[in-house]
Amino acid sequence: MRFFLVSILAIAVAACSGPSSRKAPRRPNIVVIYADDHAERAIGACGSPFAHTPNIDRLAAGGMRFTQSFVANSICGPARATFLTGLHSHANGMTSNRSRLRRDVPNIAQRLQAAGYRTGVIGKWHLDSDPEGFDDWALLRGGYYNPDLVTAAGRSPTTGYTTEIVTENALRWLEARRGKDEPFFTWISHTASHRTWRPGPQYLKRYDGTRIEEPGTLFDDYAGRSRAAAEAQMRISRDLFPAYDLKLPVTGEGILDTNAENMLAGMTEGQRAAWRAAYDDKNRAFAEAELGGKELVRWKYQRYMRDYLRCVDALDDSVGAILDYLEESGLSENTIVIYTSDQGFFLGEHGWYDKRWMYEPSLRTPLIVRWPGVTQGGSTNDRLVQNIDLAPTLAAMADLRDEPEMHGASLVPLLRGQTPPWRDAIYYHYQQLDSGRTSHTVARHCGVRGERFKLMHLYDYDDWELYDLESDPDEVRNLYGNPEYAETAAALRETLADLQHRFGDRLQKR
Numbered sequence: 368m369r370f371f372l373v374s375i376l377a378i379a380v381a382a383c384s385g386p387s388s389r390k391a392p393r394r395p396n397i398v399v400i401y402a403d404d405h406a407e408r409a410i411g412a413c414g415s416p417f418a419h420t421p422n423i424d425r426l427a428a429g430g431m432r433f434t435q436s437f438v439a440n441s442i443c444g445p446a447r448a449t450f451l452t453g454l455h456s457h458a459n460g461m462t463s464n465r466s467r468l469r470r471d472v473p474n475i476a477q478r479l480q481a482a483g484y485r486t487g488v489i490g491k492w493h494l495d496s497d498p499e500g501f502d503d504w505a506l507l508r509g510g511y512y513n514p515d516l517v518t519a520a521g522r523s524p525t526t527g528y529t530t531e532i533v534t535e536n537a538l539r540w541l542e543a544r545r546g547k548d549e550p551f552f553t554w555i556s557h558t559a560s561h562r563t564w565r566p567g568p569q570y571l572k573r574y575d576g577t578r579i580e581e582p583g584t585l586f587d588d589y590a591g592r593s594r595a596a597a598e599a600q601m602r603i604s605r606d607l608f609p610a611y612d613l614k615l616p617v618t619g620e621g622i623l624d625t626n627a628e629n630m631l632a633g634m635t636e637g638q639r640a641a642w643r644a645a646y647d648d649k650n651r652a653f654a655e656a657e658l659g660g661k662e663l664v665r666w667k668y669q670r671y672m673r674d675y676l677r678c679v680d681a682l683d684d685s686v687g688a689i690l691d692y693l694e695e696s697g698l699s700e701n702t703i704v705i706y707t708s709d710q711g712f713f714l715g716e717h718g719w720y721d722k723r724w725m726y727e728p729s730l731r732t733p734l735i736v737r738w739p740g741v742t743q744g745g746s747t748n749d750r751l752v753q754n755i756d757l758a759p760t761l762a763a764m765a766d767l768r769d770e771p772e773m774h775g776a777s778l779v780p781l782l783r784g785q786t787p788p789w790r791d792a793i794y795y796h797y798q799q800l801d802s803g804r805t806s807h808t809v810a811r812h813c814g815v816r817g818e819r820f821k822l823m824h825l826y827d828y829d830d831w832e833l834y835d836l837e838s839d840p841d842e843v844r845n846l847y848g849n850p851e852y853a854e855t856a857a858a859l860r861e862t863l864a865d866l867q868h869r870f871g872d873r874l875q876k877r
């Protein structure tokens with residue numbers, strides 16, 4: 368009798384869950400909030416000593432944060448191409464900001480669209496093509512204030528702060544999706560916190576009284592490393608432009624006029640007034656102080672960092688507005704929210720701003736995923752993940768069945784809390800050839816990073832660098848050539864050769 372009952376129950380359960388009677392679960396919506404140059408070290412949830420990001424932290428509290436998240440090529444256009452294709456730069460064609468994304472490589476938006484997703488991109492595009500795979504698009508042309516928006520209908524001017532304009536357009540797009548049957552994917556692509564770090568009117572005076580902690584390598588002397596490090600033009604001490612970056616309008620010999628047209632061009636009267644109210648007095652005080660040497664570098668660092676963090680604050684408010692909307696609209700339950708940046712950024716480490724390098728601050732990028740019912744709230748994952756994994760992850764989230772070649776792996780098992788076999792090293796290749804005043808002249812390099820060691824090859828100079836990230840997290844003691852680490856170096860060179868072979872990447876001579 369007991370056996371009979373169990374059998375009946377089993378049959379009943381099978382009938383309810385069988386393919387014939389099961390209603391297909393609704394595929395999740397996917398919202399990717401994509402920042403530009405937002406370093407992990409400027410996110411509270413990632414342990415920032417100075418950033419306040421309550422909304423990004425709130426996302427992390429509801430989802431999973433990847434503690435070892437990296438990019439494949441730390442620069443804007445190539446990072447976006449890798450996000451869309453799941454491929455390293457050489458394979459998708461976008462090897463530098465001046466390259467072209469290959470048209471014959473399927474992008475994740477096209478694939479989601481073909482599978483019935485409504486797709487939209489709002490904000491920065493930075494690829495030399497129309498936004499293929501997107502039903503709707505509103506792309507930014509311009510900087511932090513009053514940008515133009517380009518849509519299928521044409522180009523139109525806007526008035527306002529760019530981060531907020533991106534947010535408003537994203538909310539409008541989401542509102543139009545509410546109540547529709549089809550799932551959606553949207554890529555909310557900010558220009559913040561990219562150079563020239565112009566804060567919005569409501570953020571201009573934040574951090575005025577706050578002294579931002581300096582990194583230990585602000586006055587790095589680049590000893591022991593390839594000469595490429597000393598040659599790079601991204602020093603806070605020397606390479607920031609007075610007007611554009613430091614908001615110090617200079618005419619002739621000194622700071623004469625904060626109304627310099629090159630800085631305030633394109634602003635409304637109200638925006639100009641707010642700007643001058645924020646900077647004029649501080650600039651006068653700076654001129655009177657007549658700083659020099661290290662004190663001048665420290666001042667520049669403070670100004671850079673305060674403006675950077677003001678731009679991050681606007682990003683964080685944007686995340687808050689999106690999360691609030693999803694909750695209020697009832698969309699939250701079935702919507703995956705991902706926060707990431709195209710790459711990391713130097714916040715004074717090695718005396719630098721900017722990115723490009725395989726050193727940790729620019730190699731790392733924040734990655735937080737909230738998937739209600741799947742990710743455990745407030746969890747972290749320390750596997751080595753990379754932006755080549757994003758497209759495969761989105762494909763798995765949407766249960767796509769096409770399988771184009773991609774270099775990355777789906778993070779979905781990790782998001783589910785599983786522990787599948789995983790890579791023990793990531794491959795990196797920066798390959799933009801640069802020279803001249805407006806470039807950063809960072810030498811091309813490739814390398815591998817494991818859990819503990821990192822090997823870099825500056826192949827135009829045939830220089831090598833090896834770091835033990837455990838004992839030297841700041842990467843100032845190059846161990847390459849040190850006999851104690853000869854075996855480690857040899858093993859990593861083999862890993863590098865293996866990964867280059869596996870991905871089909873060949874170094875191009877000048």
Ligand code: CA
Binds near residue numbers: 710
């Ligand atoms: Ca960027």
